[in-house]
Amino acid sequence: MSLHRPLQLLTKLAVTHPRPYRASFQRRWLATPVGAAEAATLPLAGIKVLDMTRVLAGTSVLTNSSAEVIKIEHPTRGDDTRAWGPPYASYTESSGKTGPGESAYFLSVNRNKKSLGLSFQHSSGVEILHRLAKDCDVLVENYLPGALKKYGMDYETLSKVNPSLIYASITGYGQSGPNSNRAGYDVMVEAEMGLMHITGHRDGPPAKVGVAITDLTTGLYTSNSVMAALLGRAKTGRGQHLDVALSDCQTASLANIASSCLISGQPDTGRWGTAHPSIVPYKGFKTKDGDVMLGGGNDRLYGVLCDCLGKPEWKSDSRFATNAQRVQNRDELERLIEEITVTKTTKEWLEVLDGSGMPYSAINDVKATLEHEHTKARNMVTEVEHESCGPMKLVSPPVKFSESKPSIRSPPPTLGQHTNEILSEMLDPEDNEKICDIADLGREDARKALEAAQKAFDSYKTWTNRERRWLIRRWADLIKENKEDLAAICTLELGKPYTEALGTVKYGTDFLDWFEGAIERQYGETIPAARANTRIFTIRQPQGVVAAITPWNSPVAMVTRKVGAAIAAGNTVVLKPAPETPLCAIAVAKLFERAGGPPGVLNIVTSSTDKSSQIGEEFTQNDIVKHLSFTGSTGVGKYLHGEASRRLIKTSMELGGNAPFIVFGDAKLDSAAEGLISSKFRSSGQTCICANRIFVHSSVIDKFAEVLEEKMNATFTFGSVWDSKVNFGPLYSAKAFEKIKAQIEDATSRGGKIISSSKSPDDHGPNFFPPTIIKGATAEMRFMKEETFGPLAFLVPFETDEEVVAMANKTNAGLASYFYTDDISRLWKVAEALQSGMVGVRVGLISACEQPFGGIKDSGVGREGGKDALDEYTEIKSITVGI
Numbered sequence: 001m002s003l004h005r006p007l008q009l010l011t012k013l014a015v016t017h018p019r020p021y022r023a024s025f026q027r028r029w030l031a032t033p034v035g036a037a038e039a040a041t042l043p044l045a046g047i048k049v050l051d052m053t054r055v056l057a058g059t060s061v062l063t064n065s066s067a068e069v070i071k072i073e074h075p076t077r078g079d080d081t082r083a084w085g086p087p088y089a090s091y092t093e094s095s096g097k098t099g100p101g102e103s104a105y106f107l108s109v110n111r112n113k114k115s116l117g118l119s120f121q122h123s124s125g126v127e128i129l130h131r132l133a134k135d136c137d138v139l140v141e142n143y144l145p146g147a148l149k150k151y152g153m154d155y156e157t158l159s160k161v162n163p164s165l166i167y168a169s170i171t172g173y174g175q176s177g178p179n180s181n182r183a184g185y186d187v188m189v190e191a192e193m194g195l196m197h198i199t200g201h202r203d204g205p206p207a208k209v210g211v212a213i214t215d216l217t218t219g220l221y222t223s224n225s226v227m228a229a230l231l232g233r234a235k236t237g238r239g240q241h242l243d244v245a246l247s248d249c250q251t252a253s254l255a256n257i258a259s260s261c262l263i264s265g266q267p268d269t270g271r272w273g274t275a276h277p278s279i280v281p282y283k284g285f286k287t288k289d290g291d292v293m294l295g296g297g298n299d300r301l302y303g304v305l306c307d308c309l310g311k312p313e314w315k316s317d318s319r320f321a322t323n324a325q326r327v328q329n330r331d332e333l334e335r336l337i338e339e340i341t342v343t344k345t346t347k348e349w350l351e352v353l354d355g356s357g358m359p360y361s362a363i364n365d366v367k368a369t370l371e372h373e374h375t376k377a378r379n380m381v382t383e384v385e386h387e388s389c390g391p392m393k394l395v396s397p398p399v400k401f402s403e404s405k406p407s408i409r410s411p412p413p414t415l416g417q418h419t420n421e422i423l424s425e426m427l428d429p430e431d432n433e434k435i436c437d438i439a440d441l442g443r444e445d446a447r448k449a450l451e452a453a454q455k456a457f458d459s460y461k462t463w464t465n466r467e468r469r470w471l472i473r474r475w476a477d478l479i480k481e482n483k484e485d486l487a488a489i490c491t492l493e494l495g496k497p498y499t500e501a502l503g504t505v506k507y508g509t510d511f512l513d514w515f516e517g518a519i520e521r522q523y524g525e526t527i528p529a530a531r532a533n534t535r536i537f538t539i540r541q542p543q544g545v546v547a548a549i550t551p552w553n554s555p556v557a558m559v560t561r562k563v564g565a566a567i568a569a570g571n572t573v574v575l576k577p578a579p580e581t582p583l584c585a586i587a588v589a590k591l592f593e594r595a596g597g598p599p600g601v602l603n604i605v606t607s608s609t610d611k612s613s614q615i616g617e618e619f620t621q622n623d624i625v626k627h628l629s630f631t632g633s634t635g636v637g638k639y640l641h642g643e644a645s646r647r648l649i650k651t652s653m654e655l656g657g658n659a660p661f662i663v664f665g666d667a668k669l670d671s672a673a674e675g676l677i678s679s680k681f682r683s684s685g686q687t688c689i690c691a692n693r694i695f696v697h698s699s700v701i702d703k704f705a706e707v708l709e710e711k712m713n714a715t716f717t718f719g720s721v722w723d724s725k726v727n728f729g730p731l732y733s734a735k736a737f738e739k740i741k742a743q744i745e746d747a748t749s750r751g752g753k754i755i756s757s758s759k760s761p762d763d764h765g766p767n768f769f770p771p772t773i774i775k776g777a778t779a780e781m782r783f784m785k786e787e788t789f790g791p792l793a794f795l796v797p798f799e800t801d802e803e804v805v806a807m808a809n810k811t812n813a814g815l816a817s818y819f820y821t822d823d824i825s826r827l828w829k830v831a832e833a834l835q836s837g838m839v840g841v842r843v844g845l846i847s848a849c850e851q852p853f854g855g856i857k858d859s860g861v862g863r864e865g866g867k868d869a870l871d872e873y874t875e876i877k878s879i880t881v882g883i
Helices: 004-011 060-064 104-109 123-135 155-161 186-192 213-236 246-253 255-264 299-309 312-316 323-328 330-341 346-353 366-370 373-377 419-427 443-460 465-481 483-494 498-521 557-568 582-594 609-621 634-645 669-685 701-715 734-749 801-809 824-833
Strands: 018-022 048-052 068-073 113-117 138-141 166-171 240-245 282-286 291-295 360-362 381-386 390-395 434-439 534-542 545-549 572-576 602-604 625-631 650-654 659-663 691-697 753-757 772-775 792-798 816-820 838-841 874-882
Touching (some): 048 123, 060 213, 123 155, 138 213, 155 166, 166 213, 186 213, 186 246, 213 240, 213 246, 240 246, 291 346, 323 330, 346 360, 443 572, 443 602, 465 483, 465 498, 498 557, 557 572, 557 582, 572 609, 659 669, 669 701, 669 816, 691 801, 701 772, 701 792, 792 801, 801 824
Parallel strands (some): 048 068, 048 138, 166 240, 572 602, 659 816, 691 792
Antiparallel strands (some): 018 434, 282 291, 291 360, 381 390
């Protein structure tokens, strides 16, 4: 996920009438990583590394020693090696990812790392990296000298941010010297710095080594130097800059050959294939079916080889008795040996040489190496479960420690996989910590927005249905493409768990998909006329400017469900999002603009709670507004509806609920408990259609409470809201928390008993309240009269159908109802008797784009969604034609 984009949005929200915008939930610490107990005993446990390298494997050794390495990748392309294939590890069907998969090259050098998708070319990305660099121990980068200075990511800048930082720069030719500004890929360095010249067959052309030996060598030198610098820092407290050049590391790896040239003053002796330039016999020899490597490193071992070959007389042969003689007669001796080795298979020679004391080996291909019995015995291949590709095998860390166990603690990451986790601490501010500044607009600003919408309507109303359809399609597609970013913003400003936030984004795009399909189905009618000389037909036309007000609890879906329908029908909109969650609305509007939405068609007016009444007054009193659509509390909705009625404008009101949830004696209790969990506890109980009053037949109430408690404990996972496994988060505010406490105190003072409160850690912040069951609830308690909007399940016993239906209907609210029964006769009777706009029978989820959403009584007027969704935002015009 490329969280630089949400942060980029946040940095741009300082506007003309700023107000501090604060998060609604407490900091949560990251979960302990897999394998942490074992990893803690390794040398670099607790060392934090930022890996800004592209291609290089320089930090892999550090991960083997348990350093925590965060790989900084381009948010859309990722590391260059992600595209280096085939082969690729294919994505599983369940991953939802498209494309060829993860490249084998990338997988090979990025185990035990975390991936952060981030663009540091933007100021917000640099800010994030500075914050990460401030707390890290090591930073490794491989950009050209000076390239990072313009982004403030050079050593000089970061050493001021973190004086103890070990900053390793890996380049082709180093930070100084005549070639320092040349791009230095490993193959070019191997060519220029001698390795390629000495690699290949004796009489053949120069050859590239079959593995990235210069990269690997440089990685080893870098890792060792980092460890040395860390030891130095332990003494001085200061970090330092490590200037690592591939060219230097390659030159150093020439080792004995370089030493020979320096001492003799002569050029090297060229290419030797598998042979050794100064030891004979020491090379690969052909067998009947392959090759075998033989190493007669001294006169004694040469004698052993002679015995194995069945040629003991060669030991005293004057041509071959000493190594100097063998080097002088290399060609002849190697020819004689190969005349014998080709007479047996490789396996037969291995059996002959076994136990002889002679250094020997088969020359295996890579597959045979990985399947080698010794490779297996040394546990050099590990199977891991990759998030998107399923099971895969990787090469294990090579060095074994006596007191600890290096391992592949986590498989190579998908692009941006750990962005949420890595940034969760800096994106999870303490309660009331300022995130950014948001425009605190008032009545005059709302008026200007309405005028802009009216001006836009004059042209937008002429768009054809198909033109509007493609606009909605592009908008929906962009929201889907940016779903992770929108979910992250939702989590940031509301505290909703990230996984749940992804769900609300999908719910929002479902409505746009539905509206897009409905646009070209806004049919008129032909009506038979009573007079023979006339014809009558109807058409549907957009109403004009729609003023919309959305709540905080589902800040993406509430916008698309309301605004999407209005715009799809041909209207323009001025939207006031909830003061608690303005960022999602701004982001959705920005994506509408990117989709090609004309200026003025969708306008956002943000305000504090104090100024919200000003916006409401302008919406209800300005003649430009032709439709007022509101989702929120019953009290505010009634006031707005009353004010709007003074001008006889149309309203859509989706107001509060107090949903009954009935479990009859014949219900399947497992199914009913699962349905209640879905209805009562999603979004921590903060939706208008959450079950509020739970009526359970007295014959099953004890058993139902047991089943419900068991399923609750098995269902919920608590922790950081950024953790993909967490599915229950905090309440949105301290005010909501206090309301929950008040209802519990009221219930327990009247005889209610808390029989279950899901176990959870104590560090989820002051607004966290766990799912709780209260038994022994009665009709006199406070929860019966007011919407809870929290994770409290009050269980009320009942005896008869008539009694429970009467209790269920004894409320001014009429939004949703639920019940569970297996009696088909009761099913129909109760569904028809319950006074609510929506009824769920044997289900806990009743909201869907294809379904009309809305209530009766004090729960509102009008419907959102369903086949008539766009009709709410159109007027029927009747046309009579004389003929």
